[in-house]
Amino acid sequence: MALTTAPGRTGRTGSARPHANRRRVGRDRHAEGLAGYVFLSPWLIGLMGVTAIPMLLSLWLSFTNYDILTPLSEVQWVGLANYERMFTADPSYWHAVRVTLTFALVAVPLKLAAALGVALLLNKAWRGVGLFRALFYLPSLLGGSVALAIVWVNMFNRDGAFNSFLALFGIEGLPWVSDPDWALQTLMVLAIWQFGAPMVIFLAGLKQVPTELYEAASVDGASRWSQFWHVTLPMLSPVIFFNLVLETINGFQGFTAAFVLSNGTGGPVDSTLMYTLKLYISGFTDLEMGYASAMAWVFLIAIGLITAIFFSTGRFWVHYSDGEK
C-alpha cells in the first residue's frame, strides 16, 4: 500500500528538520490527521451506516407516527405526541420503568459483590484455581444466550429441577417463573449468576495491587479486614468503577431472559416487562415504531445521565494512583 508509508515519513520529516516553519508542521499534522481518518474509514462507514444514521433516523421517527408498514415517505410528523403519551398517558410505560429500575438496583450491586467476593477467593495461588476461574467465568460466556434462558425457565418451573431439589429437604417450591411475585426475582438470580465477566476484570485488578502495600500494612499491624478496606478497595476502585458503569448499562438493557421467560409478553401480569421488552412490544407487536423510537431516545438519555452521575461522583471515591504521581 502506498499510503501506509506516508504518515510515518511525514512524522519523521517533522522531527528531523527542527527549523521547518510552524505552518508546514501544522499542515503535516493536519495531513496526518486526515490520513488517520482514511485508515479509520472502514470503521467510520460502519459507524455511520450501521449506528449513526439509523440513530438519527430513529430520532426523527420518534416525532412521527411511523408504524413500520407505512412507507417512510408517508409518515406524519406528530411533534411531541409520542413523548407526551409516554409520560402522561401510558401507565404500562411507567410500570416498565419501575421493573427495570428494580431489576438494576438489586441485580447490579449483588452481581458486583458476587464477582468481587469470588475474585478475592480465586486470587490465591492454590491447586486447581485455574479450573475454578474457568468454571465461574463460563456462565457469563453463555450470557445473553436464548438457550440459557430456556434452561433457566425450565429449571425454575413449578415442576422444574430447582423445586425437585427443594423437595429433597421437604420444602415445597413455588412456581417461580409463572408467579408475578417471583418471576422478576428469578431473572435477577439469573443475571447475578452470570458474574464471570466482572469477576475476571476484578481478578486482573487484584493482580495489579502491589504486594509491598500488603507487606507494609501487615508490618504496621493491619488486620486482614483493614487491609481489604484500606488497601484492596482503594487500589481496586478504578476497576470497581469500570465494572459498575458497564454492568449498570448492561442491567438496564436486559432483554433476552425476560423475553424468553415471558414468551415476549412481559408476563405474568407485566412482572417482567423490562424497558427494552416494552420497547420491543411497542415497535414490533403493536407496530408503533415511532412511539418505540421515542422510548429508545428517552432510554438513551436516561442511561447517559446515570453514567454521567457515576463519572461526576467518581472523583470522590475512585483512586487513580500508580505510585509515581
Place this chain on the structure above:
Amino acid sequence: MHPATSPTAGTPAEPHHRTLAPRRRFLRGLVAAAVAVPLMFGAAACGDDDAGADGQVKLSVFWWGGEARAKLTEDALALYTKKHPNVTFEKTWQANQGYFDKLATLTAGGNPPDLFQIDDNYLSEYAGRSTVLDLKSYQDSGKLDVSKFPKSLLEYGVVDGKLAGVASGENTQGLVYNKTLLTSNGLAEPTTGQSWEEHIAWAEQVARKTKIPGTQDPSADYKAFWVWLRQQGKDLYNGKDLGFTAEDVTKWFELWKGARDRGATPTPDVIHEGNASDVTKQLVVTGKAATSWVWVNQMPDLKKNTKDELGVVAYPGDPSAQWARASMYWSVFKSSKHRDTAVDVINFLANDPEAAALLGTDRGLPSNMDLRAKVSESVTDPAMKQSIQVESELAQKFGQSPQVPIKGHSKVKSELIKAAENVQYKRASPAQAAEQFITACKSAIA
C-alpha cells in the same frame, strides 16, 4: 472492490509532494469512496424485478409453520412449477414466533414477499395500511375462484370492503378434553350445547373425582371471551369500536372467579402456563387440566403430545355463536411486481384437486367445499378424522362471521390476558380489572 476505486487508490506516492500527497490522496480517496459506496449498495439493491424477457417469474413466498407444513407447501408449489414451468418460487418459512416481526421488517425494508401467509390478528393492520392487494377485481374477473368457499369464510377475509386475504383453511373454536381420564373415572364427556354453568359444574365434578381440575380457566382467552360475548348478543368489535362494555367483562371475569372458587380450574400459575399459545403446553396434554380451549384443527397436534385419548366439542353455550374462521390467509403484497402470478398461485392452492390433496388439512379444513369433502374422505389419522367430523357438524350450526378484528387487536388480546391474570392472582377485583381493560383497549384501537 468496485473497479471505480482502483485507479485512485492505487496511484503510487509522488516523492516530490511528500507533504501534499497524503492530503490530495485523501481527498481523491474520499471522492472515490463517495462514488464507489453508493455503487456497491446500489448493485446489491437491484434485483431482477420484472419477469425476464423469457417470461421467467420468481415469486417469493413466506409462511410460518413447522417442518411438516414446509414439506406440504413445497410439494404443492413444486406442482405449480410443474404446470407452469416459467414460475419458480423463493420459499421462506419459519416458526410462528417472530414471523410477524420479520414480515413487518421486510415490508419496512421495501423487500416484502410477493405472497405471504397472515392471520386475523394482523390482516386488518396490513389491509388498513394498504400493504395488501385488494383481490376483489380478481374475484370478479374469475381469475380467483372462490365460488366453492362457504360464504362466511370468504367474508372473513374482507376488510373495509376489500378482499384482503383468501382463507387457506377453516377452523373454529374447540374444547378438547381428555377422554381417557373421564371414561376411566366413569365421568360423562362434555357435549356441544351445554351451558357455561353446566360446563363449570361438570368441571367441578371432574376435579372432585380425579383431583385434576376439570377445565382450564379461559378468562384470559380472547377466543372464548369472543364466543361468550356473541352468545350475549354482543361482539368483540363493532365497526371501529369495541363491541362490549366493562359490565360484560366484569360478568365474564366473575363467571370464572366463581369457577376457580369452586375448584373447577387449576391455580393461577398453571393457568398462566396454559395461556401460552404453544400446543405442547396446553393443560390437556400436560395433564394439569381435563380440558383445554383451543381451535378444533389443533386436535391432531395435541394428540401427538399425549398418550391419552382426546375428544373435542364446541365451546359451551349456543354453538351458533361460533363461525367459520379462516385459520390463516394467503395475501399478496400490493407493490408486488408479480401480483397476477401470485393470485394465480392462491387460486391453484385453493382449487386444484391435486394441490388440495397434498396440502390436506394442515392449515385447517380446505376452503373449497368440494375439495374439503374429498380430502376428508381420504384422511386416515383418527384424531384428524374426529376434528373434521366435529367441525363439519358445527358448520351446520355456524352463525354469521363477525367482522375481521380491527387494528390494535393483538394489543387487545394481550391486555385481556393481563386483566384476567390480575383477577386470577387476586391483584384486582373483576370490576377493577374490567375497567382497566376497557381503558387499555380504547387506547389500543384508537
